[in-house]
Amino acid sequence: MIGAVDPRRLGKLKNYKYRIEIVTKKGTREWLKQFETKPENEPGRYAVQSDKLSTFNDEYVISISIAKRGADR
Numbered sequence: 001m002i003g004a005v006d007p008r009r010l011g012k013l014k015n016y017k018y019r020i021e022i023v024t025k026k027g028t029r030e031w032l033k034q035f036e037t038k039p040e041n042e043p044g045r046y047a048v049q050s051d052k053l054s055t056f057n058d059e060y061v062i063s064i065s066i067a068k069r070g071a072d073r
Contacts, residue, residue, distance in 0.1 A: 019069050023062040031060060 035046040048056055 013069075017069055019067050021065045021067075023064075024060045025062060028060045031056075 032046045032048070035048045035052070036043070037045050037047045
């Protein structure tokens with residue numbers, strides 16, 4: 001999957017109860033780059049401003065799914 005985050009790099013698995021998957025349109029990462037925080041230390045972490053969230057949701061997000069961890073295995 002393009003743009004997938006390796007969950008092993010997010011911390012201890014026991015701290016996460018849910019799996020969240022956001023499917024976005026092509027070009028989303030490029031748009032998000034303007035909001036990237038600490039690109040040297042934490043690449044791919046973004047801080048989207050509250051006044052830009054509607055743009056993100058309306059123009060880039062296709063779907064969001066949330067499932068209890070382990071339910072899809």
